[in-house]
Amino acid sequence: MTDLIDYGYSDGDVDTNRTSNPLLNDMIEQRYSRRETLRGGASAAAIAVFGGGLLAACDDNSVSDTPPDVSVATAAATTAGNVVTITGRANDDAGAISSSAFTQVSGPTLTLNTSGTTTSFIAPAVATSSTAVLRFSATDSRGQTATTETSVTLNPATLSFTAVPKNRNDVVTVPAGYTATVLYRLGDPLTAATPAYRNDGTDTDFANRAGDHHDGMHYFGLAATGTARDPNSSTRGLLVMNHENITQAYLHPTGPTSGTRPEGEALKEIEAHGVSVVEVSRASATGAWTYNQASTLNRRITPNTPTVINGPVRGTAFVRTAYSPAGTDGRGTINNCANGYTPWGTMLTCEENWAGYFRRPTATDNPRRTAKEVTALTRYGVSSGTGSYGWSTVTPSNPANTVFRKWDAQATGADATADYRNEPNQYGWVVEFDPYDPTRAPRKRTALGRMNHEGAWPGVFVAGRRPAWYMGDDAVNEYLYKFVSNTAWVEADAAATDRLAIGDKYLDAGTLYVAKFNADGSGTWVPLVFGQNGITSTSTVYPFADQADVLTHARLAADVVGATRMDRPEWTAVNPVTGEMYLTLTNNSTRTPANTDAANPRAYLDPPSTSVSNRNGHILRLRETGDTTEALAFRWDNFAFGAGSDLDAANINISGLTADNDFSSPDGLWFGRTTNPSGQITPLLWIQTDDGAFTDVTNNQMLVALPGQTGDGSVRTVTNRTAAGATTTQATPMGKLLGTALKRFLVGPRECEITGIDTTPDGRTLFVNIQHPGENGDPSNITSNWPASQTGAATGSRPRSATVVITRTDGGIIGM
Template sequence: MNKQNNTQITSADPDDIGNNQSGNASFDSVLEARISRRSILRGGLGGAAAMMFGGVALGGALTACGGGGSSDSAAPTPAPTPAPTPTPAPAARFNFNPVAKNVLDALTIPAGYSAAVLFALGDPINNATAAYKNDGSDDALSFDFRAGDHHDGMNYFGLNAAGTARDPNGSERGLIAMNHEHITDAFLHVAGATAPGGIRPQAEVDKEIRAHGVAVIEVQKTAGKFQLNRGSSYNRRITAQTPMELNGPARGSDYMKTAYSTAGTQGRGTVNNCATGDTPWGTFLTCEENWAGYFSRTGDVSANRSAAELASFTRYGVPSAASGKRWDTAGAADVYKRWNVAASGASAAADFRNEANTFGYVVEIDPYSASSTPRKRTHLGRFAHECAVYAPVAAGKPVVFYMGDDSRNEYIYKYVSKAVWDPADAGRGLAAGDKYLDEGTLYVAKFNADGSGTWLPLTLANTAISGYAGFSFKTVADICVNTRIAADAAGATKMDRPEWCSVNPKNGEVYYTLTNNSNRVTTGASGSKLLPDAANPRAYEDMKGSTKQTGNVNGHIIRTAEAGADPAATSFKWDVYVFAAEAKAGAAVNLSSLTDDNDMSSPDGIWFSPKSGILWIQTDDGAYTDTTNCMMLAALPGKVGDGGAIKVANSVGGTALEVTTQKGKNPDGETLRRFLVGPKDCEITGIAETPDGKTLFVNIQHPGEDTKVADLGDPSKFTSHWPAGGTARPRSATVVITKDDGGTIGLTL
């Protein structure tokens, strides 16, 4: 997620770099392959715009039985009247018309719906903090009590009417826990961040550290509309400096020992929090994605580092010298020094050489306890976590979580707890997390070309790992901290950037977004360059204006069905639910026959509504933005196996490659349609819903991010002014979407 560009200090998007140089093929075999040569709230949009785009572009600040009698006669007994065939239930139908693609600097939603901004960058979360100025001048330390930047994944946690206790069905009052993934430093500071190179000012770094992390806020319906309760005792910010407990097998290991925690049991902060999850026991899971680029190794001497350390740095993309953020340059205090992982002291307990080992995890937070300390759950593995979502729980059965590693050529994982589910643990918070998340088995997925798959255990009992020549795995902590290397050893399938995942509440099938992969080629595969395979079957050329884009440009969504419908099974079936593509693309690319009402590019966020069963799909796109801003679509998907095998004809640079894959039934306008389009330069990401299904919360991330720092003095050159409009700086924000008649979002139930 998190498209990075010239408005930020960091360089390329870490998702697009890829650090998997393992020899794993995407598949052991391919059935058939042959190579041959040959932007809501901007004013001025009236009814005409609404009609043009098929929605509203918002302005403002927002049995019968047969029977026969007996007779002594020999007359034949009449045949019984057959029972009438039951009338099938009507198919679920969307209650909105599709919104058209557009490049407006507005949030465009369907007619009959309304939206309003709830919580934007810099908004105070208490009554003591001043309103946000939105000119870059707000005090850095005040961000301990303000909304952070780049609103991302979020979850809703219900409260009772008094706001005093958890109520899973509370739809009038609740808590929202949300990620603040990154920053658009052009707008966070008065004149953008200090130019690359040299020393960063402390005031800038202090603000950036606090603008990352997580916010927990209470929201409540007042006069029929949700508002932030600034006086709530639940409200809190968790930043890149907040104390954390390190839990699971890596706790107390040599990997975790630093000058801050010589026992290796604690760490500080969470960064680049992308997607999320919740738990059956009522806690929030935030996931650390592109954390590696926050660190520096300035002054480190490779000859003084072990081969294992160097292998880990390389596999995770920890820089070999200065980092893009350069937070470590802002001063001698350890709040800054900790971002440099050079071995500068006499031992690990004297410096921060292991600091990077304390990042890359799923972090568990109790939203109902503002005084609780978050826990980093190391047994769920260390990688660029996107999300962690659980399968439906059953008493006496393990608890299972699914996860993706968002980088090119990375893997899909699941975790199966050792403890079995006890319904008495619902609502027990972090204590239940200790029970279920600190001991279990981590698996990685291998997709076979025939539509089957295997979950490979990442354990020392797996001889592919314990006997791996490329790295010495002796303890479970070795696996938990070096999960990517263990997955390489196990022989997992390299995927096209696994991002969010979600479990279909109707049948337990799991959907994963594979956003894109520019490293798919049709010839000359080596290193990070991969041939297409059955689970990642496309490599093609696409033009964006005069620029040629190659690889799996638009991405796809894959889905799995566990053997025997058992989440703890070690095998599964799979197919591709939908291939993202431009409607105008040829049949070899637009394999799912998408139309102008439902075409998309780079699916990223994905989430099933427990109430309606809608699968919401959100995009983070750079390939189709000459035609449309990022969007959110509603889907009513079928199930694994509702389609069949197809051949995909790929071509890059004149080289053809045909691949056989497993494809689901094509969606149509009744099962997939566009629900909204965001403002300029944004990503649509993060979604939550009240239990009654009548209120939807959606995050609009980094509108206007393509604005150049050099243009900050001229608001007319800002690429977006959403949500305030006029000449205002744009802000990431959470919007509340409701149906004007008070009905369920998306479907009439």
């Protein structure tokens, strides 16, 4: 008997399928009866995406009818700068996963680097603890997809490495988890035709070799083609560095000839000064760094390289010489110490202790000079009877060669165009050059003033605001300066191809200021402008003629306006987030309890020294009013005081330094780049030392800090005691104690200075310069074998200044 079926209206709730095909519930039941429960929270996600994929599988019971089984690591926590790696898992009954992917769902933006079922990223800088959620998905060969999620807790930056102990070893010591390798050494050849360096004193042609005393340094990114600028490249670039001075003894077979200097010896010494531009590259994201000996961009700028004089002093009587009667051109740059840079892609190299290179016996030359000239020459220290290395004593093989004659600054001719009396006025400037274009001559930017320029570090560039550069004058009791351009910043200029023309725009016209620090933590920038603040032709300190005179003799103008005398103002660095300027005050042998002030508050006895002075130095910082480079006023405090951790905590070690971070004589200073977490939110501050007071305990060192902000501490009263026992007190605004926010990161080899620092834009490679290891020795008494000693090479190798590359073995951001 046939069942009757009611074919009346139905909303679908009638079963008319009489086949034996499986039901959905049956399929789900089968799924869980033959396959384990999905892990990592993936079950619900897998069920939610059955969709059309399930229906497609219904036609063939021999093929898997379920989506992939996916799982991923459980939630984790990390801090800024660390590498985070997450691995997903995807299986399918049919055995074929066609694709998988990671995507970010929420939280601070991550840059994911995914390969297969693994993704990694550098933990970004965050102000507070934050959570990032990642989704892992997998698709099988039949188009069925499953997803799951995991989270990562992101914490603010810490100095997670273990502090390097103080030591006097003859190697570069870095924390566990880091590697230091030598990249570019004194004498390394810069052309394919230049032979390898023998390092026995017989090498020549330093115009085509690495110079000596590696110092201030900057990395300029290079495109993969090797011919164009790429500011974001972290695998290929131009490493540009200063060569401040020489260790004379090691450049010659048995040391230098005394008295009248041989031409070959003097030429070698001259050419070993200046600047290097050298192409460097990394074979892969984790490979070794090398330098390209045959690069067409490799370049040496020496004291003999033609230069152009730009700005207000160009063409004036102050810079006319026999070489350039018009006062428009010069030769070379010397004693290049710290540096600066521009956002349009040029290097600023700075001439520091240049005065001593010139021969000018005062007893015979002063009578030939005007009283005004004598005042200026004396203030700048141009008073050597022989010059530092006696180069002016050379009798050249070609009588027309004046590269040695120019070091004799005596007034011997009828006027300045007949001799080199004005040659010292051609030095002491900030010099700009384009590292990407070897055909363009460096330009001396006279608007930034003449002094012992330690460096010229830029403030934060803001569109529509006039940019500034901060400069220390490195000598005891000298001043801090700021140059503010006349031209407001235009962001499009950062991409200009004629980079030196952009330098003309921003660096040839502006106002030079000098700093006055008040006891209450306030300060002012005083303009050094002819006709203002006593800078006039009737000044009793020095009678100025015009603005060119003011800039050529900026020290004398600063004297007139009553600038604050500082404890050897050296490197400046600017916090790229807050705009605060930091200044190293290395030390001051003439600081006494009677002449301390709030900005330079300590004078003490630090054995084994028997003199009272500021032997260990300190670091000062300031914040501009309104956080603008155009400000005429600021607030300041002392960020940290150098000292041994065993010294008097009340009056000497007042920053509370410990064995993990005590230091002396801060010199180099640098903040992390904004292109990676080390320069974001709370940028890392790197501190390098050039010390003679602490070397009985440790070689020179480099530390890293997570600084706070100006005004985060309190006023501290320091009691200074004279050698006779009398006391004075000095109140000083002081930053908060650093504690574990300051750690020793590196200790150098014997008798070296640590100076010069930069990273690649991604922050995963750090370049550091090691200057004059074994400087107290000579060929008969070699006191350091570095850098050969870095790899255990045989004793007896002469020491060489060199650049070191530091990387983390896990690929993370350096220092974090």
